[in-house]
Amino acid sequence: VITAAAELAGTRYGADTQADIRLRVVGDHVRSALMLMTDGVTPGNEARGYVLRRLLRRSIRSMRLLGVNEPVLPELLPISKGLMEQSYPEVAGQWERVSQVAYGEEEAFRRTLAAGTQIFDLAAGQARSRQSGVLSGDQAFQLHDTYGFPIDLTLEMASEAGLTVDSDRFRMLMQEQKDRAKADARAKKGGTVNTEAYRSLRAAGETPFLGFTDLSVDSRVRGIVSDGTLVQVARPGDVVEVVLDETPFYAEAGGQDADHGVLTGSGLALDVLDVQRPIQGLVVHKVLVNEGELAAGARVLAQVDGPARFAACQAHTSTHIVNAALRQMLGQGTHQAGSYNKPGYLRFDFNATQGLSAAMRGELEGIVNTAIRDDFEVTDRELPLDEAKALGAQAMFGEKYGEVVRMVELAGPWSRELCGGTHVARTSQIGLVNLIGEQSVGSGIRRVEALVSNEAFERFAAERALVATLSDTLKTQPDQLTDRVEKLLAQLKAAEKQIEEFRNRELVRVAEEYARRAVVVNGFRLVLDRVKGATGADLRTLALAVRTELGAEASVVAIVNSSDDKSAIAVATNEAARTRGARAGRLVGVGAAELGGRGGGKDDFAQGGGPKSGPAVTEALNAVRDAVAAL
Structure with missing residues (x-):
């Protein structure tokens, strides 16, 4: 690999000390990256995925510093593969996937370098003109936020240029951005960013969630919040937030949508519109008062919409199946990057450098529905975080967990995830999943969307009806429909060309x-x-x-x-x-x-x-x- 890298750079190993260092970096990193990817690791922003990403990026950038601006992994990685497969046959078996991942990562990083390097050079030049050895935190943040330049790369390039980076200022700007995002989310979900009223109610204790076992709970109204202020009474037509001593309602979290239902009591009827946790440990129900006057301290019967909850459970368990299926297809380095599920629908984000081909989408849908038909048992248990991780439980990157966590399992080790959501008892209760789309939602992040259960069946039924209608209209059999449409399109194109003439x-x-x-x-x-x-x-x-x-x-x-x-x-x-x-x-x-x-x-x-x-x-x-x- 070193010899090939030197030839690409138009140099000879041993001719220049600095160039030799870069060539050795390339040789070592290309080989290490190959073996990591063969083991199923995918470039990402956590754990082994992050190490792999840095290995690949340092290799690519070292070659650029040697004067090679063209893609280099298609030249160097096959050489390493040819050497390593002699001792490790699995390298050849995983090569197609590994090469696609590596080449996609290089292409993405080349785009990042093209956009950010010029800005970095300008910022470095400004620092030198000020006779300063420090690159400002604002410039480092701009590189990260606007151009996707990772801070570790900025630190490395600054060091090579004889500069340091104002890391404290960078971290402060990053925290301010996170705080703004959280404030916006609170404003959207809680209707206010003022948490004083919530904290006053939270002082009486956490809100126990009983919804894993009960969908109907007799409870007391601990407090009523209107426009961020505690009030004593809510009247018909009012939309307020209600805190109960205990609740069966699931508050939106972990990608699962909130429950809906009703609160009833003596002369009372309220619709539960949304359920959130504006602060840790407190469940808040956004309600519309339909009948009666709701007073703090009143007894109410909290009733979750049962069919909607079951549909939500179907969708949530389906996201776990999709996660396990993707890891089975793409390797154990594939990780969840976000999700959302509600009755009849799910979307799931995951790290990947390339989109799924039509064949891979079909394979994914097949694995998911096979898991549903296999009727896996869905169980959950609480255990120490370290023990759950030792068992291979998947955790959401960036999520904070306590010392004791809830782990949801499908068929034991087939799928293990840390999760606080609600699920079906067996996968067969889901019925059906229909994959409806796959797309990019960010650098290195893909998203699959699917319909679940009745909605999935309705989509399949609609597609079947469409195929039947087209087959009847075009006077052809369903299995010949594609050929017929392609011929019609060719005829249409020819006719349009003739009309244009x-x-x-x-x-x-x-x-x-x-x-x-x-x-x-x-x-x-x-x-x-x-x-x-x-x-x-x-x-x-x-x-x-x-x-x-x-x-x-x-x-x-x-x-x-x-x-x-x-x-x-x-x-x-x-x-x-x-x-x-x-x-x-x-x-x-x-x-x-x-x-x-x-x-x-x-x-x-x-x-x-x-x-x-x-x-x-x-x-x-x-x-x-x-x-x-x-x-």
């Missing part, structure tokens, strides 16, 4: 006719005319064709395409006309002004338009004629 021939014929109607004004051959029903492209083509027909003499063409409520004008001039001062951009502006609009373009061709038609078209053409006459 007919249109162009007609435009040439019209251009010849317009050119014969040219008049001489102030020594210019001038064509002033109008058309109807032409597209913008047709108008341009026609004006240029007329200009060609007029030949080399100084010529100006102005054509207006009008309809009942608007008009467009195109002006074309040839070289001889422009030499005498006829500029299409200025002339179109004169004409467009009479149409109630504006125009612009270059000296040889320009377009414009406005809302006026009818007599305004004649005035526009006359204005162009007068402008030409005045040259």
Whole structure:
């Protein structure tokens, strides 16, 4: 690998001490990255994935410092693979996946380098001009926030440039950004960022969640919050927040949507619209008072919408299955990067450098539905965090966990995740999952979306009905539908091409006719005319064709395409006309002004338009004629 890297860089190992260091970095890092990826690690922002990402990026950047700006991993990684597979046959078995991951990571990093390196060089130059050895935290934050430049790379490049980075300022700006995001989230979810009322109610103790076992709980109203202030009473029509001594309602968390349901009591009827945890340990119910006056201290019956909860459980367990299926397909280095699920729907984000092919999407959907049909038992238990991690339980990156955690398992080790959400008892209760989309949602992050249970069946049924309708309309069998549609599209494309040829021939014929109607004004051959029903492209083509027909003499063409409520004008001039001062951009502006609009373009061709038609078209053409006459 070192020899190949030296050849790419146009140097020889041993010729330069600094270059030798970089070549050794490349040789070591390429080999280490290959073995990590063979073991299933994927570039990411945590644990082994982060180590792998740094190995790959240091290799790529070392080659750039040696003067190689083209992709290097497609050249170097196969060499390492050829050497390592002799002792480790699994390298060959994993090669297709490993190479795709590595090449995708290099492409993404090259884009980051292209955007950020120039900004870094400028910032470093400014620091030197100030005779300062420190790169400001604001500039480091801009590189990270705007250009996706990782702070570790900024620190490394700064060190190579003989600079340090104001890391304290950088961390402060990062924390401010996180605080703003949290404040925005609280404002959206809690309706207010003032937590004083919540803390007052939290002082009486946490809100026990009984919803794992009970969907109906008799409870006492601990307090009522309206616009961030504690109130004693809520009346019909009021939308307020209610805190209960204990609740069966699941507060939105871990990607699972909040429960809905009702609170009832003596003369009371309230709809539960949303459930959140604005501060740790306190569950807040956003309610609409339909009947009666709700007072603090009142007894109510809290009832969760049972069918909606079951549907939410189906969707949440499905995200765990999707997670396990992706890890099975892409390797154990694949990690969750976010999720959201609600009755009938889920989305799941994961780290990946490339999208899933159609075949891979089909494979994913197959693994998920096989797990559903296999009727895995879904269990949960509480245990120390270290013990859960030792068992291989997946944790959400960046999430904070206590010393004791809840671990949800599907068929034991097949899927283990730290999770506080609600789930079905067995995977067969999900019924069906229909994968409906896969896309990028950020650098190195992909998202799959799916419908669950009844919604999944309804989607399949709708697609089946669509296939049946198309098959009937096109008089073909469902399994031949793709070929039939492809043939129709080919015929349509051929017909559109033929129509375009007919249109162009007609435009040439019209251009010849317009050119014969040219008049001489102030020594210019001038064509002033109008058309109807032409597209913008047709108008341009026609004006240029007329200009060609007029030949080399100084010529100006102005054509207006009008309809009942608007008009467009195109002006074309040839070289001889422009030499005498006829500029299409200025002339179109004169004409467009009479149409109630504006125009612009270059000296040889320009377009414009406005809302006026009818007599305004004649005035526009006359204005162009007068402008030409005045040259």
